[in-house]
Amino acid sequence: MEPGSGPRRVTIVDVAAHARVSTTAVSKVMRNAYGVSPAMRERVTAAIAELGYRPRAAARGMRGRTYTIGVLLPDIRNPFFPDIVDGITGHLHDSEYQVMIGTGGRGPGDGAGDAESELRVVDAMVDRGMDGMVLVAPAAGQKRLDEVAGGVPVVVIGRHMRSARHDTVVDDDARGAALVVDHLTGLGHRRIAHIDQREPDRGRAETMPNAVRTRGYRDAMRAHGLEAEIDVVSTGYTEDGGYRGAKWLLERTIRPTAIFAGADIVAMGVLTAVAEAGLRVPHDISVAGYDNTSFAALGPIGLTSVDQAGRQIGADAARLLVQRMADTGRASTFITTSPNLVVRRTTATPPA
Amino acid sequence: MEPGSGPRRVTIVDVAAHARVSTTAVSKVMRNAYGVSPAMRERVTAAIAELGYRPRAAARGMRGRTYTIGVLLPDIRNPFFPDIVDGITGHLHDSEYQVMIGTGGRGPGDGAGDAESELRVVDAMVDRGMDGMVLVAPAAGQKRLDEVAGGVPVVVIGRHMRSARHDTVVDDDARGAALVVDHLTGLGHRRIAHIDQREPDRGRAETMPNAVRTRGYRDAMRAHGLEAEIDVVSTGYTEDGGYRGAKWLLERTIRPTAIFAGADIVAMGVLTAVAEAGLRVPHDISVAGYDNTSFAALGPIGLTSVDQAGRQIGADAARLLVQRMADTGRASTFITTSPNLVVRRTTATPPA
DNA sequence: TTGAAAGCGCTAACAC
DNA sequence: GTGTTAGCGCTTTCAA
Numbered sequence: 146m147e148p149g150s151g152p153r154r155v156t157i158v159d160v161a162a163h164a165r166v167s168t169t170a171v172s173k174v175m176r177n178a179y180g181v182s183p184a185m186r187e188r189v190t191a192a193i194a195e196l197g198y199r200p201r202a203a204a205r206g207m208r209g210r211t212y213t214i215g216v217l218l219p220d221i222r223n224p225f226f227p228d229i230v231d232g233i234t235g236h237l238h239d240s241e242y243q244v245m246i247g248t249g250g251r252g253p254g255d256g257a258g259d260a261e262s263e264l265r266v267v268d269a270m271v272d273r274g275m276d277g278m279v280l281v282a283p284a285a286g287q288k289r290l291d292e293v294a295g296g297v298p299v300v301v302i303g304r305h306m307r308s309a310r311h312d313t314v315v316d317d318d319a320r321g322a323a324l325v326v327d328h329l330t331g332l333g334h335r336r337i338a339h340i341d342q343r344e345p346d347r348g349r350a351e352t353m354p355n356a357v358r359t360r361g362y363r364d365a366m367r368a369h370g371l372e373a374e375i376d377v378v379s380t381g382y383t384e385d386g387g388y389r390g391a392k393w394l395l396e397r398t399i400r401p402t403a404i405f406a407g408a409d410i411v412a413m414g415v416l417t418a419v420a421e422a423g424l425r426v427p428h429d430i431s432v433a434g435y436d437n438t439s440f441a442a443l444g445p446i447g448l449t450s451v452d453q454a455g456r457q458i459g460a461d462a463a464r465l466l467v468q469r470m471a472d473t474g475r476a477s478t479f480i481t482t483s484p485n486l487v488v489r490r491t492t493a494t495p496p497a
Numbered sequence: 498m499e500p501g502s503g504p505r506r507v508t509i510v511d512v513a514a515h516a517r518v519s520t521t522a523v524s525k526v527m528r529n530a531y532g533v534s535p536a537m538r539e540r541v542t543a544a545i546a547e548l549g550y551r552p553r554a555a556a557r558g559m560r561g562r563t564y565t566i567g568v569l570l571p572d573i574r575n576p577f578f579p580d581i582v583d584g585i586t587g588h589l590h591d592s593e594y595q596v597m598i599g600t601g602g603r604g605p606g607d608g609a610g611d612a613e614s615e616l617r618v619v620d621a622m623v624d625r626g627m628d629g630m631v632l633v634a635p636a637a638g639q640k641r642l643d644e645v646a647g648g649v650p651v652v653v654i655g656r657h658m659r660s661a662r663h664d665t666v667v668d669d670d671a672r673g674a675a676l677v678v679d680h681l682t683g684l685g686h687r688r689i690a691h692i693d694q695r696e697p698d699r700g701r702a703e704t705m706p707n708a709v710r711t712r713g714y715r716d717a718m719r720a721h722g723l724e725a726e727i728d729v730v731s732t733g734y735t736e737d738g739g740y741r742g743a744k745w746l747l748e749r750t751i752r753p754t755a756i757f758a759g760a761d762i763v764a765m766g767v768l769t770a771v772a773e774a775g776l777r778v779p780h781d782i783s784v785a786g787y788d789n790t791s792f793a794a795l796g797p798i799g800l801t802s803v804d805q806a807g808r809q810i811g812a813d814a815a816r817l818l819v820q821r822m823a824d825t826g827r828a829s830t831f832i833t834t835s836p837n838l839v840v841r842r843t844t845a846t847p848p849a
Numbered sequence: 850t851t852g853a854a855a856g857c858g859c860t861a862a863c864a865c
Numbered sequence: 866g867t868g869t870t871a872g873c874g875c876t877t878t879c880a881a
Contacts, residue, residue, distance in 0.1 A: 154648070156858055167868045172860055180866060202625040203563065204858035206555035207873040213625060221582055221598075222791070227573045230600075243621040246573075246598040248582070269595040273554040273565060273625075296506070384791055413795050420796025439574070439736055443765050444772030445797050508874055519852040524876055532850060556874035559857040 164192035206274040215270035225436035232459020316453040321484035322361030338401035340390035343379040387414025402495035403431035427493035447490035516544035558626040567622035577788035584811020668805040673836035674713030690753035692742035739766025754847035755783035779845035799842035
């Protein structure tokens with residue numbers, strides 16, 4: 146029991162006394178460690194059950210592990226991240242590890258990827274002795290990530306960079322963006338605009354998923370001979386970012402016939418702006434997203450989107466993390482997953 | 498540094514040696530405790546900065562606090578919960594506390610409110626020495642909650658029950674449900690169905706938000722002389738729950754003219770099912786939700802919903818928690834917030 | 850005001 | 866196979 150009153154919490158000493166064995170024995174049984182006779186194990190197990198003993202993770206953490214895995218999410222509102230979390234917790238469900246989620250302490254309206262806030266959360270997780278961490282699209286630089294990964298097993302999701310210190314799971318974002326552009330040009334679109342997330346740091350630009358999607362968009366446009374039509378608005382991967390970006394685009398004298406939003410959550414804002422402008426989707430303008438979140442599939446939405454199998458990505462990350470926690474020095478793994486385009490009802494031939 | 502190699506982590510001993518003071522002094526400075534001269538404070542502060550010292554939360558937790566607050570969410574997919582989390586983190590932003598979020602390890606498709614999984618998470622938080630916890634719509638029984646709250650400061654959000662051990666912040670769910678029914682009957686609806694979350698435990702039924710909304714719906718229907726039209730389908734507060742519930746309702750020989758979903762996330766599933774059935778909203782059928790999440794306001798959705806100010810609720814909870822952590826023995830507070838109906842475009846007069 | 854020393858609950862060496 | 870003994874990095878009495 147912490148500061149509260151109540152009865153003192155059962156400790157390993159109580160269990161040892163109750164079972165008339167040493168605390169070492171209890172500790173070993175708890176950890177399924179080597180060197181306990183079946184008889185001893187049984188007595189200890191019984192005592193544990195009888196007293197309702199649960200070890201304190203903090204105390205364990207002082208010497209061994211805390212059995213806690215930290216997951217850093219850039220933004221809890223983006224419906225794509227729960228998919229990843231599901232994959233992680235699903236993989237860890239039968240293990241002794243507990244997942245704790247941390248997000249930047251940002252209010253709504255602020256852009257995702259607040260680097261300072263993220264730094265605090267990562268530090269906080271390290272300070273709390275997490276046995277391992279999954280960092281989803283972290284904004285930190287390579288150097289900082291390597292630093293963190295040097296101290297605790299880390300798997301990074303979404304950053305396009307290899308590191309010897311941590312494992313990486315990433316979607317082929319350039320390919321995903323190309324899928325969208327190919328699809329839209331195939332329908333006859335030429336003026337295809339893209340809304341992405343502003344990337345303040347030039348250094349890490351090449352490795353952030355948003356930046357790679359934008360690059361994929363540019364390259365694909367060029368490949369279709371549409372270099373002159375390239376049109377990127379940078380706001381943020383939030384609903385509001387999509388709303389503001391679309392407002393901006395719709396005010397153009399020659400407005401785009403299609404908007405490719407860098408994330409489904411962005412597309413949501415786009416749809417709102419489009420509706421407010423009195424335009425109909427896809428009759429007047431086509432809209433596509435990225436992530437294929439559950440909201441994209443909603444009846445009244447039916448958003449064309451790029452599927453990147455968040456659950457699978459999360460599960461892969463968890464698997465790699467477990468391996469790395471077991472063998473800290475192992476060589477790092479780099480997994481790339483392939484995106485798929487899911488065509489729904491927000492994309493069609495452009496207005497005549 | 499945990500298991501990893503790398504340089505040993507800076508400890509309080511290093512700082513003390515570097516500043517040529519005792520570890521006690523460093524500890525006091527870290528905690529802004531009473532009894533340090535300005536000169537001493539300055540030297541210690543300098544040493545801390547120079548060495549980049551950050552205390553290990555686990556070690557602090559052995560004697561004092563961990564500076565960590567646990568937030569239990571029943572479901573990370575429901576877009577209402579980020580509002581609450583924003584309120585909590587917003588209030589705690591400038592404090593020394595860090596927020597860690599835990600959710601049941603459920604895969605998609607399972608209903609929310611998995612009691613066993615929730616139990617594990619709450620235990621895990623207690624075991625990890627959380628200084629305080631905010632439990633959002635926990636499924637646990639009164640007894641269990643009091644037990645937990647006896648050991649660590651707790652604020653419960655969403656349960657309709659007073660407890661001497663923990664504070665409570667709750668929306669007037671019965672009133673919210675009545676607002677919807679009043680609105681729909683005012684439009685001329687009589688066959689108003691409700692989709693709620695199955696409540697397996699009779700004991701706690703009266704106190705769960707879903708159950709109270711259902712009761713509010715029933716009472717309001719009766720008040721309008723529509724007792725015979727009461728029609729409740731129990732699935733879960735998930736998108737899939739809404740989808741299945743609506744499928745079921747739409748198969749009725751005499752189908753309802755309006756569906757009141759117990760949560761926005763449920764309404765999302767309803768909208769999908771309605772669209773699949775080839776029906777138009779609100780022309781053929783009206784739909785209303787609860788929570789007024791950001792998705793309700795989306796252009797293509799425009800869902801009529803009950804606003805319960807999640808951000809405010811979260812902020813209130815955080816405020817109460819901070820007070821309780823400062824004074825464990827204080828009398829408990831019970832806050833009820835008043836819901837508001839936000840009418841959008843999914844509700845209209847019933848078909849002739 | 851300052852610091853020495855005793856733990857917090859657990860795990861890891863090391864004896865037996 | 867079992868128990869004894871040191872700590873892990875902090876906070877907290879309690880003397881000085």
